[in-house]
Amino acid sequence: MKHTLSVLVENTPGALSRITGLFSGRGFNIESLCVAATLDKTMSHLTLVTSGDEYIIEQIIKQLNRLVDVYKVVDVSEGEFVEREMALIKVKAEDETRAEVLRMCDIFRCKVVDVSPKTYTIEITGPENKLKAVLELLKPIGIKELARTGTIAMQREKKIK
Amino acid sequence: MTKMAGKQMVIEAFKKEGVDVVFGFPGGAIIDVYDTLEKDGTIKHVLVRHEQGAAHAADGYARATGKVGVCIATSGPGATNTVTGIATAYADSIPMVVITGQVPTGLIGNDAFQEVDIVGITRPCTKHNYLVKDVKDLPRILKEAFYIARSGRPGPVLIDLPKDVQNSVGEFDYPDKIRLRSYNPTVEPNNKQIERAFRLIERSKQPIIYAGGGVIIANAHKELRKLAESIYAPVTMTLMGLGGFPGTHEQSLGMLGMHGTYCANMAMANTDLIIAVGARFDDRVTGKIEAFAPNAKIIHIDIDPTSIQKNVKVDVPIVGDCRKALKKLIKAVEEEGRPPEIWKEHYIPWWDQIRAWAERHPLSYKDEPGVIKPQYVIEKLYELTKGKAIITTEVGQNQMWTAQFYKFDEPRTLLTSGGLGTMGYGFPAAIGAQMGCPDKIVVDVAGDGSIQMCIQEMATAMEQKLPVKIVILNNQFLGMVRQWQELFYDRVYAATEFSVTPDFVRLAEAYGAKGFSATKPEEVEDVLKKGLESEGVAIMEFAIAREEGVFPMVPAGKATTEMLLV
Numbered sequence: 207m208k209h210t211l212s213v214l215v216e217n218t219p220g221a222l223s224r225i226t227g228l229f230s231g232r233g234f235n236i237e238s239l240c241v242a243a244t245l246d247k248t249m250s251h252l253t254l255v256t257s258g259d260e261y262i263i264e265q266i267i268k269q270l271n272r273l274v275d276v277y278k279v280v281d282v283s284e285g286e287f288v289e290r291e292m293a294l295i296k297v298k299a300e301d302e303t304r305a306e307v308l309r310m311c312d313i314f315r316c317k318v319v320d321v322s323p324k325t326y327t328i329e330i331t332g333p334e335n336k337l338k339a340v341l342e343l344l345k346p347i348g349i350k351e352l353a354r355t356g357t358i359a360m361q362r363e364k365k366i367k
Numbered sequence: 368m369t370k371m372a373g374k375q376m377v378i379e380a381f382k383k384e385g386v387d388v389v390f391g392f393p394g395g396a397i398i399d400v401y402d403t404l405e406k407d408g409t410i411k412h413v414l415v416r417h418e419q420g421a422a423h424a425a426d427g428y429a430r431a432t433g434k435v436g437v438c439i440a441t442s443g444p445g446a447t448n449t450v451t452g453i454a455t456a457y458a459d460s461i462p463m464v465v466i467t468g469q470v471p472t473g474l475i476g477n478d479a480f481q482e483v484d485i486v487g488i489t490r491p492c493t494k495h496n497y498l499v500k501d502v503k504d505l506p507r508i509l510k511e512a513f514y515i516a517r518s519g520r521p522g523p524v525l526i527d528l529p530k531d532v533q534n535s536v537g538e539f540d541y542p543d544k545i546r547l548r549s550y551n552p553t554v555e556p557n558n559k560q561i562e563r564a565f566r567l568i569e570r571s572k573q574p575i576i577y578a579g580g581g582v583i584i585a586n587a588h589k590e591l592r593k594l595a596e597s598i599y600a601p602v603t604m605t606l607m608g609l610g611g612f613p614g615t616h617e618q619s620l621g622m623l624g625m626h627g628t629y630c631a632n633m634a635m636a637n638t639d640l641i642i643a644v645g646a647r648f649d650d651r652v653t654g655k656i657e658a659f660a661p662n663a664k665i666i667h668i669d670i671d672p673t674s675i676q677k678n679v680k681v682d683v684p685i686v687g688d689c690r691k692a693l694k695k696l697i698k699a700v701e702e703e704g705r706p707p708e709i710w711k712e713h714y715i716p717w718w719d720q721i722r723a724w725a726e727r728h729p730l731s732y733k734d735e736p737g738v739i740k741p742q743y744v745i746e747k748l749y750e751l752t753k754g755k756a757i758i759t760t761e762v763g764q765n766q767m768w769t770a771q772f773y774k775f776d777e778p779r780t781l782l783t784s785g786g787l788g789t790m791g792y793g794f795p796a797a798i799g800a801q802m803g804c805p806d807k808i809v810v811d812v813a814g815d816g817s818i819q820m821c822i823q824e825m826a827t828a829m830e831q832k833l834p835v836k837i838v839i840l841n842n843q844f845l846g847m848v849r850q851w852q853e854l855f856y857d858r859v860y861a862a863t864e865f866s867v868t869p870d871f872v873r874l875a876e877a878y879g880a881k882g883f884s885a886t887k888p889e890e891v892e893d894v895l896k897k898g899l900e901s902e903g904v905a906i907m908e909f910a911i912a913r914e915e916g917v918f919p920m921v922p923a924g925k926a927t928t929e930m931l932l933v
């Protein structure tokens with residue numbers, strides 16, 4: 207099972223490599239990892255997508271918590287959550303396909319951020335499965351380059367009646 | 368607040384932390400700290416002959432005294448030489464602070480002379496580590512290092528100190544107390560969990576206490592004994608737990624696991640309740656995990672949540688300090704439980720069964736005329752030291768025979784590399800232990816293989832006038848590996864037989880120490896007496912039965928009930 211962990215960690219040199227080292231050293235896997243600053247400059251926020259059965263996930267969370275630099279670990283996928291990933295896709299767009307690419311952008315609400323005679327570069331944001339769907343559809347047309355951010359996620363606030 | 372150079376801060380922090388001795392070896396990148404240490408003159412320095420020895424000595428000092436052990440090394444090769452010692456301490460949760468010199472900050476990353484990324488190298492084998500880039504951070508880092516090393520589940524912490532930082536001046540503001548927002552080990556056990564644990568104990572018909580090194584680290588041996596006696600439960604210990612409960616106590620079943628007693632392994636296999644205290648269900652203890660304690664409920668007390676539910680499923684996890692948890696359990700037993708006689712009565716059938724196992728296959732060995740049996744040497748050593756010595760061991764058969772035949776009654780009297788299994792550990796650890804406990808008899812029980820891994824520390828022991836004793840069980844084999852080859856590799860002794868071994872008596876003499884050797888059983892006692900009674904360092908060498916094995920033995924990957932017996 208896939209799990210999305212949200213990790214707050216001290217913004218110190220080496221903190222990130224402690225975390226990645228923990229995953230490689232203990233044979234856990236990282237499907238994606240996204241790190242950035244938070245409002246508090248002394249902390250970094252890290253979203254990590256991993257997979258494993260409940261025991262492995264329990265171990266991963268405990269092992270992360272054991273690191274001196276880790277402040278907080280939340281398994282956001284335990285409850286309701288929003289996740290987003292962004293990708294930049296440079297896709298072949300020549301005579302016959304130019305219109306088709308634009309149509310697809312429209313359907314999936316992607317943005318064209320760069321145009322050349324033979325390519326479009328499009329920006330897409332959404333949950334991972336949306337990115338997957340778009341990539342599947344664009345593949346036959348010809349993807350020349352792809353850059354993805356990895357997932358970021360947040361728990362949903364409880365809705366009050 | 369006073370201004371001072373980084374190198375002085377290190378020494379002042381040592382004083383504030385109550386460090387009375389450091390073990391180390393100098394070099395260009397740490398020469399400034401050494402200069403300050405020497406000129407200050409208040410902290411004893413033990414000059415080793417190899418940095419691995421410094422790390423093991425600091426570790427042995429920590430295990431024997433319960434204080435943080437400190438070692439110092441220079442950059443590059445000095446630092447890398449400490450790595451085995453750091454990993455050894457990490458595996459057994461030993462509090463240690465390691466200070467390494469580093470090339471000046473401006474040269475870091477340039478492949479400078481004797482530069483190595485020791486912080487990167489030791490990241491997976493330290494509890495935490497630091498590269499100090501600015502002297503203004505140094506007091507805080509020093510404070511944190513000692514605090515992290517000794518609190519929670521203890522472990523080694525490394526501080527890498529560039530040469531320019533050692534010489535820069537800053538404010539020395541050394542806090543008395545610190546709080547780290549991201550590091551808060553759970554010390555206080557949860558009362559609800561204690562209550563649940565007590566209910567399980569109450570319902571159990573065949574309980575067993577399984578005690579590990581955590582009992583010793585937490586100084587919880589008195590509480591463990593109290594709990595065991597008040598519910599009249601049998602107690603088995605891991606290698607690291609030996610001494611956490613008296614080995615001569617009628618409720619002790621001895622060690623469990625790969626080379627544990629028949630009785631302890633059978634009891635673990637048949638129990639309906641395991642009360643695990645500061646132990647981690649290591650593979651050497653559980654054997655084949657699917658067959659481990661099939662009918663048991665498990666209560667697991669440990670300060671490190673990652674140890675719980677890592678290898679086995681647990682019914683009542685209790686995260687916290689072992690001593691505090693045991694105290695609470697004792698209170699529950701006293702307030703709500705049955706009176707001691709009733710507990711005792713309750714377990715009569717269980718104890719009958721246990722006694723039957725103990726009688727069927729007690730620890731034993733076969734005597735052979737004219738040949739020295741290693742077990743006999745350990746028995747005699749136990750007798751002659753009245754069980755009061757601090758024993759360190761190397762790794763292999765020597766370690767297991769010691770664990771089986773020396774009855775450890777007190778905590779911190781067996782110092783052995785359990786988690787990492789580091790050959791070469793025992794002798795430098797004995798030096799550290801003797802520094803910390805000058806009035807104790809300290810003996811390293813060694814194999815002829817392991818002792819050669821840190822034999823250079825003979826010079827250190829002589830120089831410090833430490834009366835450390837070494838018992839070498841010489842089988843001219845890497846015995847434990849040979850035993851595996853005998854049993855599982857068609858008796859092909861690949862790379863385990865030594866054709867050259869030094870004359871250990873003359874080797875001792877070459878260092879200015881005493882050397883004695885025995886080749887016949889009737890000489891054993893005399894040699895031990897001479898060695899133990901001699902004033903300074905002494906080697907006692909015993910030519911033992913060459914192909915003697917350690918039994919019982921659970922072959923790796925087998926169920927713990929599938930023991931090979933004597």
Ligand SMILES: Cc1ncc(C[n+]2csc(CCOP(=O)(O)OP(=O)(O)O)c2C)c(N)n1
Nearest residue numbers: 763764765788790814815816817845846847
């Ligand atoms: C540094 C290191 N290298 C290799 C091993 C693997 N090993 C485990 S026991 C053993 C044999 C030890 O031989 P010796 O010290 O003579 O002790 P004996 O088993 O004969 O008592 C070896 C090589 C180890 N534990 N540590």
